[in-house]
Amino acid sequence: MDHYENRKFKRYLGYFLILSSILIFWKIMTIEKDNGLLIGDLKDRLRIYQYKLHLTPQQMILLNMLENDKHLDDMPFIYAITPTYYRYVQKAELTKISQTLMLVPNIHWIVVEDSEEKTALVTNLIAESGLKVTHLTAKTPPFEKLKAKDPRWKRHRGVEQRNKGLSWLRSNMQLGKDKGYVYFMDDDNTYSIKLFSEIMKIKKVGVWPVGLVGGFSVETPVLNRETGKVESYKSGWKPQRPFAIDMAGFALSLDLILAKPYANFSYKMDKGFQESQFLSYFTTKEELEPLADNCTKVYVWHTRTENPVVRAEVKGYEV
Known part of the structure; x- marks a missing residue:
């Protein structure tokens, strides 16, 4: 991230914090009906009224940063890599994701199109989002493309795009200097903003x-009651895999990605083993970090939008 982009991000984040603080301060005064409330009392009142004000953990983190602006400089980015390809629901899916990400202040969205060139649809959507995006x-090679009637498991999906995102990180980030997290955020899922607060707790590899x-x-990792470590997996397909974890069910520290430049996805991996073989580069089952309240909460879902039957296209509209 260059100096100009860094300043721009901090400025927008500052605006967000100021407006949020004003709104919350007003709400607290309304609750207490006490015009004598001082700014210095804000931190204590935030703790008291966190749930009454419906503040998320992420918002609490941000608002507590008001005490010390230097924390904004140290806040690591979550690098969300999203492979995407053209179909009728593409814009709808990307709109849903982008508007979730607008609530996450430290996101860097890496959007990788399965295309020779950047399309106007994705370019315009990114520009309108106001997010920090690469x-x-x-x-994808023609021999690896899914045909219309092929089941989703028949071909590897997203290999080229995820590897392109990893390559960009390794070319633009420095091990030991840049801190952050890497998450493979497919464009056909639904994400709670609570997930991103969980990602920020990761030391090496987090799962949920x-x-x-x-x-x-x-689908979930199953924890040992005594140790709190992952001992097995509840999965609908081959739960005996070393890591029977969906692509949406884990994230890694940026350090791990930068330290192992050879660790990529591959067409040579067995079908359905992309996640498991990729994670094998970085960790063991015993080292996994169970998040989302010890893997008891669900903050991400596979909610693929049904492909519509379009009988005619109306000219002049970008759907």
């Missing part, structure tokens, strides 16, 4: 449940 392209996947209502 927009890349990486074309994913809803509505593999024929189960939830």
